[in-house]
Amino acid sequence: MSWDQLPILISGAGIAGLLTAQALKRLEIPFIIFDRDESVSSRGQGWGITLHWALNDFLSLLPENIQHKVFKCQVLEDFHLNDSGNFVYINAGTANSLVHIPPSKRLRVRREQIRKTLLEGIDVNWSCKTMEVRATDAEVTVLCENGRTFTGKLLIGAEGSNSATRRFTNPDNYQLYDLPVRFLGSTVILTHEEYEEVSKHFDSLLFQGTIPSNDTFFWFSLLSSPAHNGTNFYECQVNFSWNCPNKTAEKFDTVEDKINVIKRVSSGLNENLMFLRDKMVAASDRFMEIRLSDWPYADFDDKQGKIILIGDACHAMVMYRGEAGNHAIADVKLFIDLLEKCRKQEISWPEMIRAYKDDVKARAGPAVLLSRQACLDAHNWEKLKDFQLNKSPLLALRKK
Ligand SMILES: Cc1cc2nc3c(=O)[nH]c(=O)nc-3n(C[C@H](O)[C@H](O)[C@H](O)COP(=O)(O)OP(=O)(O)OC[C@H]3O[C@@H](n4cnc5c(N)ncnc54)[C@H](O)[C@@H]3O)c2cc1C
Numbered sequence: 001m002s003w004d005q006l007p008i009l010i011s012g013a014g015i016a017g018l019l020t021a022q023a024l025k026r027l028e029i030p031f032i033i034f035d036r037d038e039s040v041s042s043r044g045q046g047w048g049i050t051l052h053w054a055l056n057d058f059l060s061l062l063p064e065n066i067q068h069k070v071f072k073c074q075v076l077e078d079f080h081l082n083d084s085g086n087f088v089y090i091n092a093g094t095a096n097s098l099v100h101i102p103p104s105k106r107l108r109v110r111r112e113q114i115r116k117t118l119l120e121g122i123d124v125n126w127s128c129k130t131m132e133v134r135a136t137d138a139e140v141t142v143l144c145e146n147g148r149t150f151t152g153k154l155l156i157g158a159e160g161s162n163s164a165t166r167r168f169t170n171p172d173n174y175q176l177y178d179l180p181v182r183f184l185g186s187t188v189i190l191t192h193e194e195y196e197e198v199s200k201h202f203d204s205l206l207f208q209g210t211i212p213s214n215d216t217f218f219w220f221s222l223l224s225s226p227a228h229n230g231t232n233f234y235e236c237q238v239n240f241s242w243n244c245p246n247k248t249a250e251k252f253d254t255v256e257d258k259i260n261v262i263k264r265v266s267s268g269l270n271e272n273l274m275f276l277r278d279k280m281v282a283a284s285d286r287f288m289e290i291r292l293s294d295w296p297y298a299d300f301d302d303k304q305g306k307i308i309l310i311g312d313a314c315h316a317m318v319m320y321r322g323e324a325g326n327h328a329i330a331d332v333k334l335f336i337d338l339l340e341k342c343r344k345q346e347i348s349w350p351e352m353i354r355a356y357k358d359d360v361k362a363r364a365g366p367a368v369l370l371s372r373q374a375c376l377d378a379h380n381w382e383k384l385k386d387f388q389l390n391k392s393p394l395l396a397l398r399k400k
Contacts (some may be wrong), residue, residue: 016311017158018118036129090209164311185239
């Protein structure tokens with residue numbers, strides 16, 4: 001059978017799935033993309049992500065009209081034209097900076113808006129949750145919860161960290177590893193004056209730090225400015241994470257429980273930052289808990305060339321180095337380059353699948369563990385406090 005007689009199936013319309021769809025569309029390779037959600041905005045997933053080392057690859061996979069729109073997704077309008085920000089890591093007890101490094105090329109964007117931008121011209125089959133996968137010698141079929149089925153030449157599992165496809169490719173080890181750390185954040189509203197203060201003392205886009213007295217991690221980031229949200233306010237995220245070796249022992253069920261825990265773990269936060277904690281607690285209706293878990297294998301049974309995993313599905317990692325999305329982009333770029341070679345008959349289909357798997361495993365497998373270590377270090381001030389001496393992957397990448 002000719003390799004492009006059947007479509008490529010993409011399960012999951014996150015950044016990895018949609019970027020793959022855009023790239024396949026450019027190459028005029030048939031594909032079908034589907035997602036469990038009812039629409040792109042049916043689940044609140046509003047956080048910012050920094051595209052840095054994979055930014056050029058990201059743009060290269062998109063048509064020109066969408067490339068332009070990517071720049072409109074920045075949390076601060078046209079910030080890339082004069083990126084005056086720094087990577088700032090502070091002692092969150094004193095508010096003094098531990099690390100203050102000028103940025104490399106980067107784009108800080110709203111994840112939700114990037115997804116909407118990547119949707120342009122792509123027809124996603126919504127409400128199609130992958131439940132079961134069946135592979136034969138010639139094809140692969142996905143059965144969805146709503147009764148629909150899709151059959152293709154290749155299934156790309158792009159369903160994020162809890163990938164359904166991964167259950168099929170890795171029945172014995174698909175489960176995530178939970179880190180002994182708990183994370184809670186919220187979206188808060190800052191006046192112009194409040195935002196200016198934070199921006200002047202720390203950074204316009206984001207900064208992070210650790211409270212030495214209790215090893216709590218603190219993270220501030222901008223989500224949108226008045227120019228985007230049409231109000232007089234700045235939408236920002238305030239997040240905390242803390243060591244929590246026994247999650248069942250910590251009372252964390254109700255909003256009240258959560259507020260109590262946040263008050264406890266944020267004690268020791270510098271007084272000039274406390275207003276952010278107070279705003280976060282006041283915004284308890286927007287609390288967002290993120291399960292800190294990862295999957296370091298980055299390896300899967302491709303069912304004789306019928307299935308691959310990309311993005312978080314293939315290498316879920318915690319966000320303490322801010323690079324999971326960049327790895328997802330690198331996966332897509334790698335796959336598309338190999339697919340083009342395959343189409344030109346420079347390599348065979350099995351060679352393409354093998355090359356993809358080898359590269360992803362070598363690149364992303366160690367990255368998962370570095371992010372895990374970065375997370376643990378972010379909650380260990382003793383290890384972080386001497387920046388010149390420390391070798392933590394939390395700061396190492398930025399040190400270069
Ligand atoms: C707070 C936070 C900050 C981050 N900051 C950064 C950063 O600065 N830089 C960076 O590079 N990365 C960052 N990341 C990571 C980045 O957001 C992810 O790596 C990226 O979004 C993963 O994209 P994905 O497409 O693989 O998965 P997802 O975005 O999770 O998309 C998966 C899609 O699959 C769908 N789906 C799920 N199950 C099924 C199913 N059974 N059937 C069909 N569809 C399904 C979902 O609805 C979803 O649309 C951050 C993450 C968080 C949580």
